[in-house]
Amino acid sequence: MPSTRHLISILLFLSLLGNGFLFYSWQKASQSENNLTAFSKKYPLIAFNVIKDVPNDPMTNFLPLRDKINHAISPYKDKFAFYFEYLPTGTSIGINEDDQFTAASLLKVPVVMAYFHMKERLNIREDKTVVLKESELNSRFGNLYKKGAGYQINLGDAVKLALQQSDNTASLVLADQISEEDFQYVYEGLDIPMVEKDGNPLITAQQYTSIYKALYYSSLLKIEDSQKVLALLTHTSFNNMLPAGVPSDIKVAHKIGLIDKQIYQDCGIVYAPNRPYLLCMISKSDKTTAANRMQNLSKMVYGYVTSLKNE
Numbered sequence: 001m002p003s004t005r006h007l008i009s010i011l012l013f014l015s016l017l018g019n020g021f022l023f024y025s026w027q028k029a030s031q032s033e034n035n036l037t038a039f040s041k042k043y044p045l046i047a048f049n050v051i052k053d054v055p056n057d058p059m060t061n062f063l064p065l066r067d068k069i070n071h072a073i074s075p076y077k078d079k080f081a082f083y084f085e086y087l088p089t090g091t092s093i094g095i096n097e098d099d100q101f102t103a104a105s106l107l108k109v110p111v112v113m114a115y116f117h118m119k120e121r122l123n124i125r126e127d128k129t130v131v132l133k134e135s136e137l138n139s140r141f142g143n144l145y146k147k148g149a150g151y152q153i154n155l156g157d158a159v160k161l162a163l164q165q166s167d168n169t170a171s172l173v174l175a176d177q178i179s180e181e182d183f184q185y186v187y188e189g190l191d192i193p194m195v196e197k198d199g200n201p202l203i204t205a206q207q208y209t210s211i212y213k214a215l216y217y218s219s220l221l222k223i224e225d226s227q228k229v230l231a232l233l234t235h236t237s238f239n240n241m242l243p244a245g246v247p248s249d250i251k252v253a254h255k256i257g258l259i260d261k262q263i264y265q266d267c268g269i270v271y272a273p274n275r276p277y278l279l280c281m282i283s284k285s286d287k288t289t290a291a292n293r294m295q296n297l298s299k300m301v302y303g304y305v306t307s308l309k310n311e
Contacts, residue, residue, distance in 0.1 A: 042227075043223055043224075043227045044227075044251075044271075045216070045226075045227055045230040045231060045234070045251070045253060045269075045271065046216065046217075046218055046223060046226060046227055046230075047087070047216050047217045047218070059086060059088070059089070059091075059275060059305065059308060060089075060091075062084075062086065062091055062093055062304075064304070065084075065093060065300075065301065065304045066093045068300055068304070069082060069084075069093065069095060069297060069300065069301075070095065072293075072296060072297060072300060073095065073293070073297070076285075076289070076293065078283070078284055078285045078289070079096070079099065079283075079284035079285075080095070080096060080281070080282070080283050080284070080285070080293070081095065081096040081097055081099045081101065081204065081205040081280075081281065081282040082094065082095040082096065082097065082205065082280070082281050082297065083095075083097040083204075083205040083206045083209060083278070083279070083280045083281075084277060084278065084279050084301055085209060085277060085278040086275070086277045086305070087213075087216065087269070087276045087277055087278060088274075088275065088276070092206075094205070094206055096205075097204060097205045097206040097280075098204050098206060099204060099205075099282075100195065100197075100202040100203065100204055101202065101203065101204070101205075101259075101263055101265070101282050101284070102197070102200045102201070102202060102203075102259050102263065103200070103201045103202060103203040103208075103257070104257040104258065104259045104263070104265065105141065105166045105168075105171075105255065105256065105257040105258065105265075106203065106208055106211075106255055106257040106265055106267065107201060107203075108162045108163065108166060108171045108255065109163065109211050109229070109233075109255050110183070110186050110187060110190065110211060111162065111171055111174055111175055111178070111183070112159055112162055112163055112174060112229060113186045113211075113214070113215070113220060113221060113229065114178045114182040114183040114185070114186045114187075115155070115159065115174045115177060115178050115182070116221050116225040116228070116229065117178075117182050117185055117186055117220065117221060118177065118178045118179065118182040119225075120221065120222055120225065121182065127154050127155040127156035127157075127159075128154070128155055129152050129153065129154045129155070130152070130153060130155060130173060130177070131149075131150055131151070131152055132144075132147060132148065132149050132150060132151045132152075132153060132169070132173065133149060133176070134149040135172075136169055136172040136173050136176060137149065137169055138168035138169045138172055139168075140168050141166055141167065141168045141258070142161060142165050142166060142167025142168050142169055142170060143165075143167070144158075144161055144167045144169040144170050144173075145168070145169040153170075153173065155173070155174065155177060157170075158170040158171075158173045158174050159174065159232070160232060162174060163229070163232045163233055163236065163255065164232060164233075164235055164236045164237055165236075165237055166236075166237075166238070166255070166256060166257075166258075185220070186214075186220055189214060189219065189220045190207075190210045190211055190214055190220075191210055192207045192208075192210060192211075193207075205267070205280040205281065205282050206280070208265075208267050208280050209267065209278045209280050212253070212267070212268060212269050212278055213278070214226075215229055215230050215253075216230070216269060216276075230253045230269070231253075233253035233254060233255060233268065234251045234252060234253045236254065236255070236256070238256040238266075239252075240291050240295070241256065241264065241266040241281070241290065241291050241294035241295060241298070242254050242266040242267070242268060242270075242279060242281065242294055242298050243298070244291075244294075244295040244298065244299075245294070245295045245296065245297065245298025245299035245300070245301070245302055246270055246272075246298060246299070246302045247302075250270065250271060250272060250273075250302075251270075251271040252268055252269070252270050252271070253268050253269045253271070254266055254267060254268025254269070255267060255268060257282075261286075261287065262284060262285075263282065263283070263284050264282070264283045264285070264287065264290035264291070264294075265280075265281070265282045265283075266280075266281055266294055267279070267280035267281070267282075268280075270298075270301075270302060272302060272305050272306050273306070275305050275306065277301070277305055279298060279301060281293075281294045281297060281298075
């Protein structure tokens with residue numbers, strides 16, 4: 001039978017071993033938390049910055065929001081599509097979300113993504129400078145066309161113009177730099193069916209949000225490039241629709257689309273604190289109706305998502 005002193009020695013050893021394990025576990029947990037914090041600071045627009053907050057998230061019931069949205073759009077008799085998805089859980093609300101509309105300028109984002117993929121594939125680090133071609137000049141949206149054929153533009157600047165100014169000429173310049181392989185890689189990765197009408201690609205509100213999810217989760221591009229694209233989309237020149245419904249200090253990565261002053265589109269990610277969500281709205285109406293409706297619905301969604309407090 002072990003002596004009292006021997007028993008105490010064993011208990012002391014076990015206690016020290018247990019404390020050592022607890023300290024090691026605490027160190028690993030702290031390191032993991034520090035790594036997550038560092039990642040969030042470096043890539044604030046990418047998915048990892050909300051993982052730690054999901055378990056305590058009280059947002060589970062969106063039926064009241066669906067009712068409010070339906071009530072708000074019922075007076076309108078025009079064609080309108082709405083799709084909302086809460087990114088921490090994937091819960092969604094859709095109204096005419098499967099109706100097809102001409103994609104228009106919304107497809108400039110996949111073009112830019114394909115350009116970044118081309119750079120990744122070929123290990124190109126610097127954006128080269130190219131000369132505008134006559135065939136690339138397009139006056140329907142943006143001002144780059146005014147520079148005329150022969151003007152030199154850095155492709156990095158073309159990316160900014162395409163995303164932030166929705167410049168058609170800049171988008172065509174980028175399209176001429178990418179291969180069919182690069183565009184197919186992005187488009188197939190987005191799982192958007194190739195549907196056309198009169199030569200124009202069609203897309204639904206729900207389908208378009210897959211573009212933002214691919215960037216948010218960095219599923220098609222490297223994390224650095226996904227962050228770059230989203231960061232550019234938080235500084236666009238068109239903030240009278242979706243962004244107008246949220247506080248000015250809240251980041252919104254979004255892209256607008258306009259077709260012949262008849263169809264207005266605004267889709268993106270709203271970075272509500274710890275509760276980011278996707279919102280895509282497409283309005284076949286006049287400009288004032290489109291802007292007012294999207295502002296009101298955006299404000300309604302933001303208010304609902306941020307209304308409940310974490311436990």
